[in-house]
Amino acid sequence: MFEDIQYKEIFQFFQEISQIPHGSGNEEELSNYVKAFAEGLSLEVYQDAAYNLLIRKPGSAGREAEPSLLIQGHLDMVCEKDHGSPHNFETDPIALKLDGDWLFADRTTLGGDDGIAVAYAMALMSDTTHSLPPLEILLTTGEETGLLGANYFDTSQIRSKRMINLDSEKEGTVLISSAGGAKLQFHTRLTRSVQPDGYIPVTVRIYGLKGGHSGEDINKKRGNANKLMSRYLFGWYNHCPNTRLVSIDGGVKDNAIPRECTAKLWVPGDLSEEVERGCWWFGEDLAKEFGGTDSQAKIALEWADIARDPEGWSLEPCSNEDTGRILSFLNLAPDGVQNMSHVIEGLVETSCNLGILRTDEDIWTGVVSLRGSQRDQLLAMKEKFYILSGMNQIEMQVFSEYPGWEYREESALRQRYCAVYQRLFGKEAGMEAIHAGLECGIFAKAIPDLDIISIGPDIVDIHSPSERMSVSSVQRTWELLLAMLEQEESATVVERT
Ligand SMILES: [Zn+2]
Structure with missing residues (x-):
């Protein structure tokens, strides 16, 4: 040959x-x-x-x-x-x-x-x-x-x-x-209880995003499905603090920008029209915000009929407190490009990617991939996440650290x-x-x-x-x-x- x-x-x-x-x-x-x-x-x-x-x-x-x-x-x-x-x-x-x-x-x-x-x-x-x-x-x-x-x-x-x-x-x-970089893992125990009377279950999906590599593609202004879901849910929670989260799951790898995220929640039945309206507006905002970079990003909402189709609804909702602190944490968690190099034109110096969210019966987990070419910046980001998780009674562990x-x-x-x-x-x-x-x-x-x-x-x-x-x-x-x-x-x- x-x-x-x-x-x-x-x-x-x-x-x-x-x-x-x-x-x-x-x-x-x-x-x-x-x-x-x-x-x-x-x-x-x-x-x-x-x-x-x-x-x-x-x-x-x-x-x-x-x-x-x-x-x-x-x-x-x-x-x-x-x-x-x-x-x-x-x-x-x-x-x-x-x-x-x-x-x-x-x-x-x-x-x-x-x-x-x-x-x-x-x-x-x-x-x-x-x-x-x-x-x-x-x-x-x-x-x-x-x-x-x-x-x-x-x-x-x-x-x-x-x-x-x-x-x-x-x-x-x-x-x-x-x-250099590290994998940050967050987890917290969940308390679940029967949903209050008059509440109805709903599934929200964010999907259709491009995703990509959390290092090479992080500066391409693509959406992160986990982060967008957190923003949507927090907006709704802020409007209706009685909302109860069942689960929030998205992403497959910490070093891939997540393309899909699914959340299940219980909301007061008399607010169903408001939920639908809010979701429609969020979809409009997605189209505007990502029209040029991630134009297929979509949000969809589906009311569940548990009596007829209980699939995926075996878990009871989390407590109000758990719902609040998980959504606060996710909404505040830094994501995407954090700063650009002053020395090398066009180089992303520090970034993070909220890559994975997983909800099990009694534990909730999130994984962030952190990257940075300056040691002090990496440390500062780790500290930021540490403070933020502590404020929300969420545990943080650092894995797979490698130097820049x-x-x-x-x-x-x-x-x-x-x-x-x-x-x-x-x-x-x-x-x-x-x-x-x-x-x-x-x-x-x-x-x-x-x-x-x-x-x-x-x-x-x-x-x-x-x-x-x-x-x-x-x-x-x-x-x-x-x-x-x-x-x-x-x-x-x-x-x-
Ligand atoms: Zn190689």
């Missing part, structure tokens, strides 16, 4: 990797394979219990004493397939397809994210024709499921002070900063990248900070003076069966990587007097 392709060894390594299933949590075999490959080249290998690999390769002749450089990527891939695909990610090799410049897989994710980093790493390990500095190569596991391997890895093993992360998907754009990678004014590695890019391709490289998490954050925090950049070839539609990788971009990125590793004229240390 790759016989006539320039730098075919990289594509052949990629093909070898594709033969070994390596979804997140299933990296053992690939890790062992790369370990054996490195050992076969007599390189020093350290593998930990999470199957992370750190490989050391001495510098080429004359460069043995240079400071080492860390090349980093992740071993695992996201496993997604089309509905009709019989692919088994536990056992089957990824079936590669080549069409023109695009490499992709047969109705599954390709694993270019981040298999291409593993392929580059293997090419660097086995390279004997180029002059290379001493290299450390770190391949981690569980990146796609919460940076698990990087979090587990003993970073005191790393000797390098410069790191090139190969987990970016846009050629010509160097990443210079990523967000803050932008550094001074970065010799970034400067070098930009100069090399300009020299090779005759144009300026772009720079980008992202509002999502990268492993770089973990290494930046663990090794404060580590100079980091993140680069990679063009890969589009990652994490989906349409994922595809540009062959020519892989080739150019390889040339760029080699040029970055060439001996620098300024590498000789000049002693100042």
Whole structure:
């Protein structure tokens, strides 16, 4: 398949990797394979219990004493397939397809994210024709499921002070900063009792929203179904404080903007017309507010006939007090973009996403995904949520925290990248900070003076069966990587007097 392709060894390594299933949590075999490959080249290998690999390769002749450089990527891939695909990610090799410049897989994710980093790493390990500095190569596991391997890895093993992360998907754009974040979980016990006389049950649905990724899409002014439902319900509760909530459920993942939310409540029967009117007005407001960005957002109301159809109405309503404090909390909870960077144009600096709401018989739960590139801002947001939940007698717990990678004014590695890019391709490289998490954050925090950049070839539609990788971009990125590793004229240390 790759016989006539320039730098075919990289594509052949990629093909070898594709033969070994390596979804997140299933990296053992690939890790062992790369370990054996490195050992076969007599390189020093350290593998930990999470199957992370750190490989050391001495510098080429004359460069043995240079400071080492860390090349980093992740071993695992996201496993997604089309509905009709019989692919088994536990056992089957990824079936590669080549069409023109695009490499992709047969109705599954390709694993270019981040298999291409593993392929580059293997090419660097086995390279004997180029002059290379001493290299450390770190391949981690569980990146796609919460940076698990990087979090587990003993970073005191790393000797390098410069790191090139190969987990970016846009050629010509160097990443210079990523967000940190955390998952905030809220819960409270519920007291339920029989609904008062004269009350009638109603289901309210907000649906039709676009949703999206809570990092990349948070600045697109789309609606959050959970948040909109909270606003609607609080408005009604304010008008009619005797309203009793049964349940409020919406969203499936903390890092996805929720597209639907459903609430069940009991309202005084003589107010049914007002409820309908209020709902109609809210629908009008939705259309106005989101006409340009989320135009299919809808609210619908349905009176329940429990005697005829009791489905979904087994729970008694929550107490008046529970209803009030849950709705107050939800209505006040910050959501969406909180502030923009003053340093990097267009970068969302802090955001949150009220991703999940769940109501069980005796417990109510909410989950917020928090992101931010500044440590102090993240802390301030956590404190805000902490105060707000406390005021409403709701418990808060913090999970899955990961640090941000803050932008550094001074970065010799970034400067070098930009100069090399300009020299090779005759144009300026772009720079980008992202509002999502990268492993770089973990290494930046663990090794404060580590100079980091993140680069990679063009890969589009990652994490989906349409994922595809540009062959020519892989080739150019390889040339760029080699040029970055060439001996620098300024590498000789000049002693100042
Ligand atoms: Zn990745």
